[in-house]
Amino acid sequence: MENKVQDIRARFVDEWGALGSAWGINRSMASLHARLLVSSEPMSMDDLMEELSLSRGNTSTNLRDLVSWGLVRQVVVRGERKQFFVAEKDPWKVFVTILRERLHREIDPAVDTLGRIAQASEGLPGKEGQELHRVVKGLHGFLLPLRAMAHRVVGAESKILSAISRVL
Amino acid sequence: MENKVQDIRARFVDEWGALGSAWGINRSMASLHARLLVSSEPMSMDDLMEELSLSRGNTSTNLRDLVSWGLVRQVVVRGERKQFFVAEKDPWKVFVTILRERLHREIDPAVDTLGRIAQASEGLPGKEGQELHRVVKGLHGFLLPLRAMAHRVVGAESKILSAISRVL
DNA sequence: CCATACTTTCAATATATTCTGAAAGAACGG
DNA sequence: CCGTTCTTTCAGAATATATTGAAAGTATGG
CATH class of the missing domain: 1.10.10.10 (Winged helix-like DNA-binding domain superfamily/Winged helix DNA-binding domain)
Structure with a gap:
């Protein structure tokens, strides 16, 4: 000891x-x-x-x-x-920095590609083609606003957390 | 083609x-x-x-x-x-399922350990001991409500997203 | 029960990621 | 400039993670 x-x-x-x-x-x-x-x-x-x-x-x-x-x-x-x-010792800054980095490197390009696939699958023939389009479009439509929210968090002040906490 | x-x-x-x-x-x-x-x-x-x-x-x-x-x-x-x-094809359910799994497997135990370290570092001597306590306590105090929010998201309906979106 | 169809397990292997250490490169003081 | 201190780079080694395939295990129809 x-x-x-x-x-x-x-x-x-x-x-x-x-x-x-x-x-x-x-x-x-x-x-x-x-x-x-x-x-x-x-x-x-x-x-x-x-x-x-x-x-x-x-x-x-x-x-x-x-x-x-x-x-x-x-x-x-x-x-x-x-x-x-x-x-950097401020937890909020640490959090936001890591979040920003990951959004930028991993999430953004993937979501963009998903959008392109949703487009490319428009009007494909058959049950299979339609299901492909439906699901990819759905996922993209879900992730897009989620990503936008994350970007806003990255640009916000730490007090945004208590504001979110209030609606939860 | x-x-x-x-x-x-x-x-x-x-x-x-x-x-x-x-x-x-x-x-x-x-x-x-x-x-x-x-x-x-x-x-x-x-x-x-x-x-x-x-x-x-x-x-x-x-x-x-x-x-x-x-x-x-x-x-x-x-x-x-x-x-x-x-x-499961509902994007919200997919998202929540993955979030729940990761909270449970990776985040929860780490945050708990951090809490224990914050306690154990209470009253340590010297500049170094005090800084250790200060920072660990700060990180834990930051992560705890964040985790609580994530848990509430996991238990919520998908419309919670638009509610959050409104305060951002 | 038996033969067969199907699924799981796990040791061996392959792949991906991280780490080392020594050599090359840069910056500094005098 | 030159010797020294400090930093970076990167090929090879070590480690960690994911995958294979064949043998063992399980369930089903007849």
Whole structure:
């Protein structure tokens, strides 16, 4: 029971890694993000790779991705030549950032393609052709407003949540 | 351009597979689901494995999973000894079913653990201990109502969407 | 019951994803 | 400039995930 902070922090890092996988974020990236989230100071690549036992290459790549997602930013530490990193800590911003990324990369193109298929299947012959069109059109018609809602959430303030909560 | 229905249907099956991956559903399972979604008739395991070029074992396992999720159900076809399968076609039900499954399997346990970590980190010493507690508590406090909202959506009627849409 | 039709299971295999580490590249201080 | 420190890249290795296929298991009609 020597260093309790380190133990509990490690538990958090692991748990965040598990949550991350559910969001399409790999373990290294999620661990790095988690560790930075609960740090009271900026950390360098060496700090992180040592504490999390990751290779230099892996650490470098995933930090870069975190920065490009906007979940982490680089900061300058006076008198240090290395880069230091700090995580965005506002849960709403973290949530919105991840949501935006996934909409952009995965959902948007799929929904668009679905729309094209709905069009292409217009007026196909036979029971089979008609069912194809009917279902694809239905799915597209369902997903389109859902996506629009998600985009509005991404652009909104965090208080939108309590507004939604009220109608539920 | 021989059989247009088959071509377009194949496009849809592939696209649904891609969307499925974004939701933690593997390609075989997503393909089977997609093919059944746009079928005007119940299909047997043999129908499916042949059309989608999947092995028997794979088809069997993934159909069973789809049934256990509640996305597909078995039906009896008169005069046939084989099992036949039919997909739930209402987009709202499909959406809610997948959401429920993921909440249950991935989100709920992670959020619970986060809550326990928030508790365990109460009153830790030092700047580091305090930051750990502060951030974990903040994340948990953010995710908890979000999860509650998701659970309410899962239990609601599809018209809840237009109600939410109104406040966005 | 038996023969046959059908389904499930699971060890082996194939595929996809992630991670490592060393070499190449960049930036900095003097 | 030059030596040093720091960062990135990327081919190969390791790991994780998905798929196959054949054997074992189960149900059905006769």
